[in-house]
Each structure stands twice: as C-alpha cells, then as structure tokens.
Amino acid sequence: MIQDFRLPDLGEGLPEAEIVAWLVAEGDTVALNQTIAEVETAKAVVELPSPHAGTITKLHAAAGDVVAVGSVLVSYDLGGDAAPRPAPATAAPAEETAQAEETAQAEETAQAEPNLVGYGAAPRGSARPQRRARAAAGPAAASDTAVLEAAPHDAIQPAEVERPVERPRSTPPVRLFAKQLGVDLTLVEATGANGVITRADVEAYAERVGATPVGTMPAPEPALMPELSATPAERTTRTPIRGVRKHTAEAMVRSAFTAPHVTTFLTVDVTATTELIASLKADRALQEHKIGVMAVAAKAVCLALAHHPGLNSKWDDAAGEIVEHHYVNLGIAAATGRGLVVPNIRDAQELSLVELADAIRTLAETARSGKTPPADMMGGTFSITNVGVFGVDAGTPILNPGEAGILALGAVRRQPWEHRGEIALRDVMTLALSFDHRLVDGEQGSRFLVDVANVLREPGRAMLLR
Known part of the structure; x- marks a missing residue:
C-alpha cells in the first residue's frame, strides 16, 4: 500500500x-x-x-x-x-x-x-499503549492511576504505576500554556486527533487539580525568586509579518543583496532655500500649497537627473541591458502605521514647484490613510526619503528594487557656518545619496549630488537648468 x-x-x-x-x-x-x-x-x-x-x-x-x-x-x-x-x-x-x-x-x-x-x-x-498496560494490571493499578492523575503535577508518583513511554504530543503554544500553569503534560488525557493534547485538555486538567499559574505561585524565598513585572504573555508582543511590512522587508533584502550600494554625503547651506520657502508661505496666493524643503529638493532632483541619466536608469539582469529612462517617476518614502511605502509621482519632471508640492502632500495623505493604489507603488525611477522630519541628520538609505538612486534629506539645523569669509548662523542640512555602483560610478554620483546641493544652496540656479 x-x-x-x-x-x-x-x-x-x-x-x-x-x-x-x-x-x-x-x-x-x-x-x-x-x-x-x-x-x-x-x-x-x-x-x-x-x-x-x-x-x-x-x-x-x-x-x-x-x-x-x-x-x-x-x-x-x-x-x-x-x-x-x-x-x-x-x-x-x-x-x-x-x-x-x-x-x-x-x-x-x-x-x-x-x-x-x-x-x-x-x-x-495502539493509540495509547499505557492504557492497555494499566487495564491489564488489574483494579489496584487502575485505582493508583486514578489517584495519580487527580494529584497535583509535582506529587510523588508510585513506582508501580507505569509512566508513558511515548513523549506527550502537543503543539508549542499548548506546551507553553501548560508550563505557565505548572501542568505536567504526561498526566493530561489527550482528546485531540491522533492523541494530540489540546489547550482544552490542559485547561480541564488544571481546573480538576486546581493548578496555579507559575507566575502567581507563592515564592518561599522572595530574595531568591524576584517577582516578574508582568505575566509571560504580557512581557512580549508578537505581530505577524504580513502585508506592507512583509513586502517592504522582502524588497529591501532583495535590493540590499542584489545591487552594490554606495552612499555619499554632502552638507550644504540651505539658508537661501528656507528664505525662499518663507517668502512663498507669506504669499496669500500660495499659502494653501504647503511648499517646503521636500518640494524644492524634488525639483532639484528632477533637474539634476536630466544631466545625470545614470541615476535614472535600471539594471535589467534578465535581458542583459541597462534601461535608461527619459522620464522621472519620483518615489516619495512615506511612513505609515502599516509600514514604509514608496508611491511615486508620475512624470515629475513635467511639474512646477507648486505642482510638486501639491503632489507630495496628496501622495503622503493617501499613503497614511492606507488608500494608495498598488499601481502607484510600481514603476518608480528614483526616490527621495526625508529623515530630517524625525530630527535625523543623515542616513544610508537602501535602494528601491529596480532604481539606481535614492536621496535622503537630513534635518535643517541653525548652526555656525562659514559665509562670505565670516562665521554666521546659517540653515544647514546633510544630503545622503545611495546609488547602484553597477550603473553609477563615484564621479557620476558625486556630481549629481553637487548639482542637487547647488539648487538648494542657491534656488535661483534652477533658472539656469533645463
């Protein structure tokens, strides 16, 4: 058979x-x-x-x-x-x-x-060989067995009572539950399929013998057995790895161990950008558009990518080709309660500064509400993540799979800085660019980062780029 x-x-x-x-x-x-x-x-x-x-x-x-x-x-x-x-x-x-x-x-x-x-x-x-042995041993042995099963788990067991040879079968959660109650599974009668001890079996036995949870048993020597601040169930929280977090983890691991990452940093004086943003916020016609550093950086990235196409490329291993994009689908990393998502703004290179600011705000609000369409999180060509909103100065971001670069924006800090030959308080931030070294070498990555920094240092330079 x-x-x-x-x-x-x-x-x-x-x-x-x-x-x-x-x-x-x-x-x-x-x-x-x-x-x-x-x-x-x-x-x-x-x-x-x-x-x-x-x-x-x-x-x-x-x-x-x-x-x-x-x-x-x-x-x-x-x-x-x-x-x-x-x-x-x-x-x-x-x-x-x-x-x-x-x-x-x-x-x-x-x-x-x-x-x-x-x-x-x-x-x-034989499903339970010990039962047959007890029955064959006669009424006296059966009586001793009944007394043993009704006794607390730590009772001294009569030598004449046969202990089960087979290890009690149960699942890890049931064994943990029995351990918490101080129940010996070898004394519990199994009712589950194929002789498996269930949680209900443990509960029934514990109720019958009056078992006390281990965490609540009186300690003979408090000095030798310190109290737990919480029960075992309260000391840890287990969250299944699924949904957005599982997808993000798989994507990041795939990217980290596929593309050779290189990260380069540049600290830049962005006082002119913060002054520009302040003046735009003061304009009544633009107040509702919420223009910030993120929008200016997004515009700078779009302008710089036109001069550094390697950062806007894809390594197609299956086809054995490098795919250079002539458009920018700009990914914006958004932290949500369900995990990190990176939806992208389609054809971001076609948008003005105001339109980019509106698109970023809409994208972030949609992501936090959990309503981002799956299609909006596919097809990105370059990404930006703003770690500065958390008070972080810099980081080494991991590339989204299929993208050649990602730019991290650090926090804008007011600090002493050399300006026009003197020391002055200036708004300073650190940029961190991670790129795929298969597609971009150190020179290309550095020149791209400098071009982005120049726009943030002097926003008027954007008028010179096309």
Whole structure:
C-alpha cells in the first residue's frame, strides 16, 4: 500500500520549510519515528521523524528546495496493513474485544495526516499503549492511576504505576500554556486527533487539580525568586509579518543583496532655500500649497537627473541591458502605521514647484490613510526619503528594487557656518545619496549630488537648468 507523507505545520505557524538534507534515499526501509530529513524554517533547523514504517518509494523534493506546508514530501510502500497482535492465551473475552477495537482504531488513524514534527508518531496498533498496560494490571493499578492523575503535577508518583513511554504530543503554544500553569503534560488525557493534547485538555486538567499559574505561585524565598513585572504573555508582543511590512522587508533584502550600494554625503547651506520657502508661505496666493524643503529638493532632483541619466536608469539582469529612462517617476518614502511605502509621482519632471508640492502632500495623505493604489507603488525611477522630519541628520538609505538612486534629506539645523569669509548662523542640512555602483560610478554620483546641493544652496540656479 502506498502512503504519502505531507509536510506538516512545524509548530511555528510558518507556511513553508527548506529541505536542508535528506538522511534517507529512495528504496531505503525506515522504521517508525526514524529521522528522515533535516528541514529549516525561518527560526530553526529541526529533524523530521518518519510517521510510518516502510520503504521509501519517492522523495518529492531535493535538498535546498522550499516546500509548502501540506505538500507531499515522501511516498512510502507500507507493504499492506499490519496484522493485529495475537492476544495472550489467558486473555479474557472482554480483553480480546478491547484489543480488537484498539487495533481497528489504529488502522483507521494510520491513514490520517502525520503528527506534528518533533512529537513522535503514534505506534500502529495502539493509540495509547499505557492504557492497555494499566487495564491489564488489574483494579489496584487502575485505582493508583486514578489517584495519580487527580494529584497535583509535582506529587510523588508510585513506582508501580507505569509512566508513558511515548513523549506527550502537543503543539508549542499548548506546551507553553501548560508550563505557565505548572501542568505536567504526561498526566493530561489527550482528546485531540491522533492523541494530540489540546489547550482544552490542559485547561480541564488544571481546573480538576486546581493548578496555579507559575507566575502567581507563592515564592518561599522572595530574595531568591524576584517577582516578574508582568505575566509571560504580557512581557512580549508578537505581530505577524504580513502585508506592507512583509513586502517592504522582502524588497529591501532583495535590493540590499542584489545591487552594490554606495552612499555619499554632502552638507550644504540651505539658508537661501528656507528664505525662499518663507517668502512663498507669506504669499496669500500660495499659502494653501504647503511648499517646503521636500518640494524644492524634488525639483532639484528632477533637474539634476536630466544631466545625470545614470541615476535614472535600471539594471535589467534578465535581458542583459541597462534601461535608461527619459522620464522621472519620483518615489516619495512615506511612513505609515502599516509600514514604509514608496508611491511615486508620475512624470515629475513635467511639474512646477507648486505642482510638486501639491503632489507630495496628496501622495503622503493617501499613503497614511492606507488608500494608495498598488499601481502607484510600481514603476518608480528614483526616490527621495526625508529623515530630517524625525530630527535625523543623515542616513544610508537602501535602494528601491529596480532604481539606481535614492536621496535622503537630513534635518535643517541653525548652526555656525562659514559665509562670505565670516562665521554666521546659517540653515544647514546633510544630503545622503545611495546609488547602484553597477550603473553609477563615484564621479557620476558625486556630481549629481553637487548639482542637487547647488539648487538648494542657491534656488535661483534652477533658472539656469533645463
């Protein structure tokens, strides 16, 4: 009989695992619970025990493959159903009936999905071998067992009571819950599928014996056992990695380990820009447009990219080509409650300073409300991130995948600065440019950054650029 083994949930809630190494090969005969492979999740490498005894007919994945939970991993030839064990010659009819029922139940559960990794697989022919041993031991042993199961978990156990040989099967959250309550899982009756102990089983046992959470148990020596400031559940917060944050993380890792990043810095006197912004804000006709340093920097970037097309290019590895864009889809990094998003302003090179300011404000408001269309976060050619709004002077931004450059704007600070041969208080900020060194060399990156800085230093220079 051929039986498939599907990759189970490894107790981490993770959707997939990587095959690190196979410890068996096709044609090998394996025993129940024999380790057949090592698999790696996002958290650890674990051993994978065999849920069946039989012959390996097919390995459905190779070492290094990533396999989704629920996918067929191994196929077995079980060689037919296992024959029931013969009953002892002295067995009573009632015992024979019980043994036959347990054998039939084991054969039915043999077709079920294998148990979670790390908790063993139920031996075929008996779901709970210790029960049979207790029943065969007679009324006295059964009475002792009942007393033991009703006792607190740390009670001294009679030597004549047989302890289960098999490790109690449960999931990590259930084991943690039992540990918090101070419950010994070997004393808990399992009601879950294939003999797995559930949270409800632990709760029922704890209620029956009056178990007290470990964190609330009285300490005999306070000096030796300091109080916890919070229960284990309150000391940590777990947030699933999904949605925007998961996408951003994947994109940043892909970019960081694909494009060779180089970051160059330049500190510039932007007093003329801040004075220009102040004068524009004082103009009643422009007050509603909210023109700021970000808008001026965006205009400077668009002007500079026209003279440094390498910063507005893309490395197409699949096609073996460098794609140079003749337009600017300017990405604006926006911090939101759901994570960082970088929607872009289409054809930003066509917009005036006022139009750029309006576009940036609309883009940021839409992003914070969580209503940015997915299409607006695709197709960017260059990005700007403003870390200065958080009081940060500089950083080393990571490129968005498919872009050659990203500019970080630092905080504008009033500080002593050399101006016209004298020391004066000036508005100063630091620019940080990260670029893909496959597309842009140090000279090109530096010249681009200087051109942007020159516009911020003297906004009137923008009148000379086209």
